[in-house]
Amino acid sequence: MGPRRLPGSPRRSRESRQALLAVPLALIVIVTVGDILAPPEVHLGPFLAAAPAITATFAGPRTTACVGALAVLAQAVVATVRTSLTDLNHSLQLSALVLISVFVTLFALRRERHEQELTQLRSVAEAAQQVVLRPLPRRIGPLRIASAYLAAEAEAQIGGDLFAAARTSQGTRFIVGDVRGKGMEAIGDAALLLGAFRAAAHRQAGLPALVAHLEGTVSSDLDDPEAAEFGTTALSEGFITAAVLDIPDDSPVVHLINCGHPPPLLLHQGRITTLEVATPLPPLGLTEFADSSFTAETFPFEPGDTLLLYTDGVSEARDTAGTFYPLAERMRAAPRGEPQRLLRHLREDLLAHTPKRYLDDDAAMVAIEREASCRRDDGP
Structure with a gap:
């Protein structure tokens, strides 16, 4: 999807x-x-x-x-x-x-x-976004994948939600993120980050090095020479929340660095676990204000488990009473099956939760399932 x-x-x-x-x-x-x-x-x-x-x-x-x-x-x-x-x-x-x-x-x-x-x-914005946001393959190595994107109906305010996957020699890396702001500028920032991820994910040895590279790319783009002339900085005006994951083929784990993004959800034997990192990092573009080093944290990700990556357009969708969408609860109650089936259910359930089936903000979701029987596949 x-x-x-x-x-x-x-x-x-x-x-x-x-x-x-x-x-x-x-x-x-x-x-x-x-x-x-x-x-x-x-x-x-x-x-x-x-x-x-x-x-x-x-x-x-x-x-x-x-x-x-x-x-x-x-x-x-x-x-x-x-x-x-x-x-x-x-x-x-x-x-x-x-x-x-x-x-x-x-x-x-x-x-x-x-x-x-x-x-x-x-x-124009949708055409640009579809070029930037390539659909993910349904299978990469031992992983089955589904992705979904729901665009908000508010005027022409296309958002900067993003996701991508990249194959390495030892596993698969993912990124899901959300650019602050709307419109073509947000799509341009998303394209910049996705381009940096796709170019570097294959060759960066470790996840911290990859995220440091992404941070450098975003920060250099957000520098505004004109703003500097007036003694201001553009870094406080724009940033990108992102979760970057590395899933090895041969180890039942997932490595995660979270830069201000909603935490992934893990479905394991009918139980939902929120992958909260012990050391949260600020969004990309803001890390120079916090003396933080990039350190990956490891969580179990066993065969048969499903990971759900998403943007705040999903978790912050409200009903007529102003209640946030209970994503973890609805994921737990979703019918079991392949990731495509899970996202179809969550998409329809999310739209039913919102007034008139309209979202106030764009929403993106990526479901990743580790197969019980691993099959080597080089993917994209």
């Missing part, structure tokens, strides 16, 4: 807008008939202005203009039936209705252009 959008399609959107169009049309009919049948001292014409105003909230400028013209025509019919078009009261109502219809049509035009710009920005 590679990057994937949340539910929703243009066809459904069009069908929904067509259904909503019945509201202003029904309003025009009801107000027109009611105004014609009302006593002379009662005037319902001003309510016709609501029809184009309502239409502008969900339809484009053409539809809004058509509904506005229909409302003006209805007002003219009322004026003709009740008195005449030259009657002062109806003339003022017609003039006001024309002005309101023009105004809301311009509003609909501006909103439509804004939506088109956001759609274009999101398309």
Whole structure:
């Protein structure tokens, strides 16, 4: 499972807008008939202005203009039936209705252009993100792998969630991370980190050396010469949380360095363990503010176990009551099976937990299972 959008399609959107169009049309009919049948001292014409105003909230400028013209025509019919078009009261109502219809049509035009710009920005960002975030293979060496990416629906704010895997001569290395910020800048930072990981993971002898290399790459990119001229630093403005893992082929363990990222979860014989490191490190890009050396910590990872790597878009997803998604509990209750099945369950369960199945932040997950019978495979 590679990057994937949340539910929703243009066809459904069009069908929904067509259904909503019945509201202003029904309003025009009801107000027109009611105004014609009302006593002379009662005037319902001003309510016709609501029809184009309502239409502008969900339809484009053409539809809004058509509904506005229909409302003006209805007002003219009322004026003709009740008195005449030259009657002062109806003339003022017609003039006001024309002005309101023009105004809301311009509003609909501006909103439509804004939506088109956001759609274009999101398309470009998604295309860039799919190039950066390559789907993981389903099998590397003795490991079975599944990955999933859920994009948030907030405007064009594509996030910087990332994951990757790299094969070494003795095992497989993984990284999962989250860039602070949104949009193309976050994707650029994610591309930088992933490129450094893919280039160095194969040749760096130890995990601490690899993470030190990643830290150097991120820190050098975050240095801002312009900010330095004003006596400020860009390092406090941007950083990347990341968990970097090394899983040997021949040892039932996993080595982990966690730089400010949510801790992985380990499923072992139906029990969930949070892989909390004893010495947490700050995110990449901030380590120069903390005199910390990179030291890998080791945890059991036996055949049949499953590791879940994830970003805070998963663990911090809230329901309507503001309750965080109980990831560990839901992982424990998930049906047993291959990693693909686990992530399908968690993805659907996560969307069901959030209001209207929308996420406020992008979310990424990687499930890794060590097979009971190890089979050597060089992978990517």
